[in-house]
Amino acid sequence: MQDLSANPKFISIEGISRRYPKSGGGTTTIFEDLWFSMRKGEFACVIGHSGCGKTTVLNILNGLDAPDDGAAIVDGRAIEGPSLDRAVIFQGHSLLPWRTVLGNVAYAVAARHRDWPRAKVQAHAMAFIEKVGLKGSELKKPSELSGGMKQRVGIARALSIEPKMMLMDEPFSALDALTRGTLQDEVRRICLETGQTAFMITHDVDEAIYLADRIVLMTNGPQAMVAEIVENPLPRNRVRTEIHHHPDYYAIRNHLIDFLVFRSKTFKDAIPAGYDRRHPPVVRPAASGSTAPSGSRAA
Template identity: 45%
Template sequence: MSAYLSIENVGITFQGDKGPFCALRDVSLKVDKGQFISIIGHSGCGKSTLLNIVAGLSAATTGGVILENAEVTAPGPDRAVVFQNHSLLPWLSVYDNVRLAVDKVHKARDKAWRHDWTLHNLSLVRMEEACDKRPGEISGGMKQRVGIARALSMEPKVLLLDEPFGALDALTRAHLQDGLMEIHQRLGNTVLMITHDVDEAVLLSDRIVMMGNGPAATIARILAVDLPRPRRRVDLACDAAYTHHRAEVLRFLHGHDTARDAA
């Protein structure tokens, strides 16, 4: 049986002023439907480049991406991306920022359905009461929640998150992580998330993909996180399995950092 999402021998080389630069080499990963995958590694290891290839925003030089037995060749609503920058349109309200995506993807539906669906997705991230506010009137964490609602409203097969909480304070980040866990538990969506946060990776993920350093970066190790769901960060704070998984990722990152410094 084929994987729901398959990244197969992906590599990408860019042409620069000093000649070709190989950013990724032979990256292969199979993801089952409903899995939450975190991708972690040092800056410059090609995490965002890999996510952009899955999103169809960049074309691989070698290999390819298969989603539900169809090759990914361009961006599409079956893959929604949430970036670290919320990318909301500042002149539109919270409601209209989400409704814009709903109208684009679900244009065959009637207006009443699209209205209800917009409100439903805002309710998933607890932003329905801020419908009439504009992005400049809400906090950074609230903007990210709207960005997630907009992505979810497209009903993507895969939700792609590029450090969505990286610019937020620790308390806001924790609240949004809890909200994302709740949404994932409820919807069972397939998620690929880039992060630099070890605790975030262990808390949220079914598997953690650890990237080696670039250039020509590839997957160095995959760690299965066998913690039962639903998860509560308070319960996991002193959990031996959680502590073990966290230590494994830290050892990997520290080891690769040492190798880079010695090079």
């Protein structure tokens, strides 16, 4: 299993702000002076109410949007536009309807490796189709697939280009509960096996607890801010059917729900003493009922 202590700032959000013009003049600040970082191989989720700028942060990391201030940095280089180093899985599958499963994944592989012969591209694509459990369906077109299978193709396509970072915008929100759980299992397994760095937006507290190593909590917008970084106290090799038995499970769940229901609205009006935007507090909820500092601060 990957050592997350290595390269603590593989992904770094450094003082970013985003503002939009108002129809009657002036500007609306969605968020301002955001700071947080991610380690290589880490799975991070961001939670916050609609309007706090979660998707805007993801689009800045993807290079589809640019901050008004600050910078987003991946592996030591500032993001200046879209790149195959960063793959995105959307809420919708966004597949090419005229291509087969293999054709959709191979299209991404060929874009990444333009000098590869067709046979090598298809073999590489098939390896990732198998990883998401779609072997035997590679010649089907999207119209022949269920919603869950289409999302599997999207996951295979994103992973096949072996990106430095995988970005996910609520990729399971439109699926039924059983399919959602199955795909969460697949994504977690693949990320652990490959050491993939992943950043996901979610409104689902239980999804964040199951998938994430750390959870970024954002206050309500406009003028949203990172309130704190929550370290997941559950073991990385957690099992879905067993996590609710872990002594710290309800500690972290209650902490996240308390934030969404209460503190996300009131945090800006009662900022804790010593709070530093550049180093948001890092906490690790404990079964004792206290939420202890993790012993580190967000870089």
